[in-house]
Amino acid sequence: MKVLLSWLQEFTPVEGSPQGIADDLSDLGLAVAAAPAGIVVARVAGLRPHPDADRIQLVDVDAGDGELRQVCCGAFNMAVGDLVPFATVGTTMPSGLEIGRRRMRGQASEGMLCSAVELEMGPDAEGIMILPAGLELGDDLTAALGVAGDVLFDLEVNPNRPDALSVVGVARDLAARRGLPFELPEPQVETSGAPAGESSSVEILAPDLCGRFSVRVLCNATGARPPPLLARRLLALGMRPLNFVVDLSNYVMLEIGQPSHAFDADLVPGGALGVRRATEGEQVETLDGVVRTLNAGDGVIVDASDRAIGIAGVMGGASVEISAETQVVLLEAAWWNPPDIARTSRRLGLRSEASARFEAGVDPEIAPWALERFAELAAPGGVTLAPELVQAQGHLPPRPTVRVRTGRVNAILGTDLTPPEMRACLEPIGFGVSAAAGEPSPELRSYPGEVWDVTVPSWRPDSSTEIDVIEEVGRLWSYSRIARTVPSSPHSGGLTARQRSRRRAHDVLAGFGLMEAMPLPFLAPGDLGRCGLPADGITVTNPLVAEESVMRTSLRPGLLKAVAYNAARRQPGVALFEIGHVHAPGDGELPAESDHLAVALAGREAPAAAALWERLRRAMAFVPTEVRNEATAGMHPTRSASLIAGGETVGVLGEIDPAVSEAFDIAERVAWLECDLGRLLESHVGDSHYRQPSRFPSSDIDLAFVVDDAIPAAAVEAALREAAGDALVTLHLFDVFRDADRLGPGCRSVAWRLRLQAADRTLTDAEVGEIRAACIEAIATTGATLRD
Amino acid sequence: MTADSAAVLASEARALTAEAVSALEVASSVAELTAARPDLLGRGSPLTGLRRRLGALAPEDRPLAGRALSEALATVESRYDARLEELRAAERRRQLEAERLDLTELPEPPQVGRLHVITQTLQRLEDVFSAMGYTVAEGPEIETEWHNFGALNFPPGHPARDMYDTLYVDHGPPGSTLLRTHTSPVQVRVMVNQPPPLYVVAPGRCYRQDTADATHMPVFHQIEGLVVDDGITLGDLAGAIETFTTAYFGPGFTSRLRPSYFPFTEPSAEFDVQRPDGTWLELGGCGVVHPSVLEVCGVDPERWSGFAFGFGIDRLAMLRYGIGDLRDLWTNDVRFLEQF
Incomplete structure (x- = not known):
């Protein structure tokens, strides 16, 4: 909403620096946007x-x-x-x-x-x-369009302030804040000719849609011209001058907030106007020349023959449009049920200054003033006003009296205002205050101070409860005058154990030299399929672009796109990770949502992912997890493994299938790890108990086995651990080689070093020998043989 | 054979000492020197062998000759030690010199891990609020219509819903499930699940039907704050915002509240932060929790009151680092990622 200082001054004698006025408006909740320069x-x-x-x-x-x-x-x-x-x-x-x-x-x-x-x-x-x-x-355009020396304020008006969509509403607030008089003068207009009731009538057939429908009859409209000041103000406020009647209607709307509509009386038989709901599929040609098809929820204005001649609150009809020849004008101003207008204008894609005001809720009492104001402004152009307001009434929203506890006002605002100070905030903006009648409601807390019955002005449809009135007191008193206090939390604050662990996962991965990426969580419809994953992502039903229409079930498409993006810019070999939500379709009230962790190591092969997982698992103290070699969706079939914890698959690692990489235009190999971080953190083992290192000497034994390629090293390792028992402190694989001539085809030599140590004594050579023998014996059961 | 005398022995000792000392000097490495030690000072060495002849001397000559022998041995011993030290030092010098490295030779650019600038900003915010006694709550990004709107005092068809260009997903009945448009539904989840007093922040991802450009993205990050306690006021809200402003932005930054409108708070406000140079930054929205919202969430509005606030995280990150285009946050170009 734009307002001109000169226009405000027609209602209140506001003076002073434009910045000071802008600051006051802003502090009243009417934020002032900066005007473009140049x-x-x-x-x-x-x-x-x-x-x-x-x-x-x-x-x-x-x-x-x-x-x-x-x-x-x-x-x-x-x-x-x-x-x-x-x-x-x-x-x-x-x-x-x-x-x-x-x-x-x-x-x-x-x-x-x-x-x-x-x-x-x-x-x-x-x-x-x-x-x-x-x-x-x-x-300067703004100065040129206004009156010389005028100031234009561009205000952001919130949806709860329909009254501020008018110059008068803004002037009322500003006058109240500055303690200035505010006056809405009665329009000075003389009537002549036959009473309007003889040449027009109105009827409301949908009282829930139309709360009030008012008409005045104006004569001698042909050829009248609006005063130049009016056109300039319209331009300054963002409306293009069109013709006398439309310009005046717009002017009055900007001034008081009440839209009006003009019909050519000669085109409306008997001057009879009615309001009803449209029938399903009913058509009407609107002023812009488009034939609109309506549905049963929309409101229409009809003539005596029940023909639709306009869409209620949204746009007038072409058939009754005024023209340069129009002599007699039926000028109508109505109050429409806001949700009805919102629905119709949204469905038809027709939003105008008028429909915006009807949606927000116009003052149901202001139509007679607006119509007379129109006539007053039209009079210098020779237009005359017929006596009588023709009006019909439907259902208007009730105007409740609001019970307000002054103690509650202070309790919510954190102020120490006296009842007279509160009254001084409310009365200038039209709220009426009187001592409450009757007994206080027993379920309401009682406060020291007074209890009031507050009447709400007709232009404030948003205000209907105690908290609404409290807000008005705070707003007019000024939020900036309220003393600041800091509530002290009885809690110690901070992250939960799970949140700390997730943060630790970030730090660990960054510590490994990986960069955290943040791909868009939206996918294009083919992205999951391109990754070789099931294309079962939840879809967005109203995306702006198809590329953003699927919610991810995996972090893979996003990170692969990031790898490809960098590779295409001569930045190969990126090492990226992401921790973010994925969504899986499900039958619950909401889809299953969990935190996933994924790592993409471009230019690296599968073992890099396996090694990274082992480092991550140890650093995070995740539960023991089996790495099971097996083909998984979208992964290199012979370089892929599932991560199994507690019998459930919690992730996958290995190398991206070269065919998938190719589909993403990635020429490098990509080592990949993705796991359900949420699940792993849930099963997170707490702080482990300290084990003091033994003070006794340790012994190392090296064992090399010939292991069939089908047997995973992890299986042999597990058997070694089992056989070595408590004396085993560390076990690590230190050598692998293949030599078909010496070892035979389809197998490899794998060597481990075992460090043995007892907590309470030095192990004897005999004991070490026994453990060694036990290990060799145990390994035989896995199918591996000791290499000599 | 002439009988030995002290003088003869002493003279031989002197000669042997001279021989031994020159042998020491000839040794050119620690290994050579230590290998020569038995010949110079060992039991079989000529100098030590002289001792055996002491017994044959006249008793009155023995002390004199003994002293001469001891002195000779001590001399060789000390010259040996000195030479050993000298050779060791020389060898250490040679070895260290051979190991000389140019430490400005860096073969590979180092791989330095980074957290995304949004993660860093989010953690900083969490830390500031944690220190103020707030816990961190979370909620789902795919939300029910009720949590996102209904419980927050946006009845169906409410014009304020238009302020949010909502994305819906195909889960449950049409219109029942959506991508949360703000972090405010977490307020509802917290109030429904925990009794007051509540001091909570909820950071997270939100979604809107928006076309990506320099200042808009269909996905963005917000942080929400909620306090519900005995006698919470608008003044408490202003004070909490001010405390946060100073803690996050630093000394010299202040805040103000301006009246605004949100269905789930009343009184509602925008909060702005003033920079030390006097300019203002519009940061977010806030207000006293609307009594209807408390009631819907099972909190008695006559017994408790509260405040809530929320603001965007992405813009804070952009401002702190001078990032001009919101889309840069999402490209994952390593030339972007490595700068934070």
Whole structure:
């Protein structure tokens, strides 16, 4: 919502620095957006076709500084001599776009001509905004559009403040904050001619949709012109002047927040207007020339023959549109049920300044004022007003009286305000305060102080409970005047054990020299399939782009894309990890969601993943996990293993299937590890008990076995551990070699070093020998043989 | 054979000493020197052999000759030790010199692990709030419509839902399950599951139907705060925000609250942070927890009150490191990752 200082001053004598006013507005919850700088009034001095492009033309722009600038422009709606908004080089547009010197298809472009949308001055994206003649070239656009010396404030209005979608509403707040008088003058208008009731009637057939429907009849409308001040204010506030009736309607809407609609009385038989719900499939041609198909929830305005002649609260119909010839105008102002208008405008994609106000909720009592204000502004143009307001009423929302405990106000705000101080906040913005009648409700806590019955003004539909009123007191008192206190937590705070472990996993992996990547959690439909994984990701039903329509079941597609991205930029060999949520489809209230951990080592082969897993497992003290050689989906079939803990698969490691790598345009090998971190952390073993190192000497024995390739080293190792018993302190594999001539085909030699040590004595040679023999004997059962 | 005399013995000792000393000097390595030791000072050495002739001397000559022999042995011994020390030092010098390295030769660029800038920012925030006595809560990224909207005082069709461009997923009845649009549903989960007093922050990933550009992404990170306790006020909220501001941004940074609107808080506010240079940064939204939300979550609003706040993490990271384009956070280009 934009407001001009001069317009505010019509309702309250606000003075002072624009910054001071902006600060007050901001502190009232009406944030002031920064106005774009560097947009000036310029003249189109020449138009030329672009030599190499059909959809762009070259414009010579005169910004009044004696120099013509060439601008490339994609719009064709301007003529030589038109005044247009010109964003000079260096300007930052409201969208954040910075205007620079550019070349378009070889032609220089020094700045940009702007549409109303680009200036955030209106919804019109079609073509460049054409400014009224007579403005000074080179003047700042805002200043040029307003009155000389005027100030434009661009306010962000929250959905709970429909009253602030009007100049009057903003003036009321500002007056209250500054302790200034505020006055909404009654429109001064004379009536003439036959009473309106003789030439029009209204009927509400859908009282839940339309709370009130009011009509005034205006005569002698033909050829009337709006005053120039009005057109300039409309432009400054972002609306393009169109014609007398529409401009006045817009002006009144911006001023008081009540939209109105004009019908050509000659096109409405008997001046009879009705409101009802549309029938399913009913059609109406709207003002923009489009035939709209309605459904049963929408509201329509109908004539005496029950023909739809407009869509309630959204857009008028073409059949009754006013024209230059219109003599008599039926001017209508209504109160519509906000959710109905929201639904219809959203479904039809028709959002306007009017529908936005109906959605937020207009003041149900203000229509008569708005219609008279229109007539008052139209009177200098010769338009006359027929006596009588023609009006019908449906269901209006109740206006509850709110029980407010002044002690509760202080308890929520953290203030120490007296009842008169609170009253001084509420009354200037229309809230009425009186002592509560009747007994206090027993379930409500009682506080010291007064208990009030507070009436809420008709323009504040958002306010209906005690907490709403408390907020108003705080807002008008000013949040910045409330003393700051710091509540002290009775808890010690910090991370849970599981959160600390997850953080540790991050630190361990980074300590291993891996970089943490953050791929998008969305996948394209084919991504899981390309990874050789089941394509069963949960889909997003309303994605903006198909590439972001599937939720990941694995971290693999994201990290492989990251590997490919880097490889394509001559950055091979990246070592990346990610810890993030994955989602698996399921039957629960929500899909299964868990934290996965994945590592991609580009340029490395499967053993690197196995080694990394072993380091990670030890560093994190995960539960003992079996690494089981087996083909897994999407992995190199002979270089893949499952991680098994507690009988369940908790992960996979090995090397990405070369076919998968190829599908991702990765030429390197990629060693891969992915595990269900959530599951591993759940089964995390706590702090282990300290074991004092033995003070007695240790003995090492080396054993080399010929092991069939089908037998995993882990199986032999397990047998050795079992056989060596308690005396075994460490066991490590130190040598593997293959030699078909010496060892025979299909097997390899694997050698382990066992360190033996007792806690309470030195092991004798005989004891060491016994353990060695036991190991050799045990190994025979695995199918391996001692190598001599 | 002439009888020995002390003088003869002493003279022989002198000669042998001279011989031994020159032999010491000739040895050119520790090994050579130590190998020569038995010949010079051992039991079979000529000098030691002179001792055997002491018994044959006249008794009055023995002390004199004995002294001369002892002195000779001591001389050789000390010259031996000196020579050994000298040779050892020379060998150490030679060996160390041979091991000389250029420590500026680095064969491979080092592989340094990094945490993503978002993770670092998130951890920093968690640490600040932990120190303020808050615990860290988490919730699912795929959420029920009720947790994300319904329980937070957004009835169906409420215009405030339009403030969030929600992405829905195909789970359960249409419209029942969505990608959470904010971390606020964690508030609901915490209040439903734990009794007050509550001092909680909930960082996490959120989603919106947004086209990726320099300042928007369909996925982003937020942190949510929730306090529910006896007599919590708007002043407590302002104080907590101020404490956080100073703790996170540093001295010289202050905060302010401006009235705003969120369905699940009332009074609601935006909070801004003022930099030491006087400029303002709009950081997030906050407010006193709406009584309806407390009630829906099983907390008696007449007995307890609370506040909540939330803000984006991605922008904090961008501001701290001068990252201009939000999309850079998600490219995983190692030239980006290695900078943090």
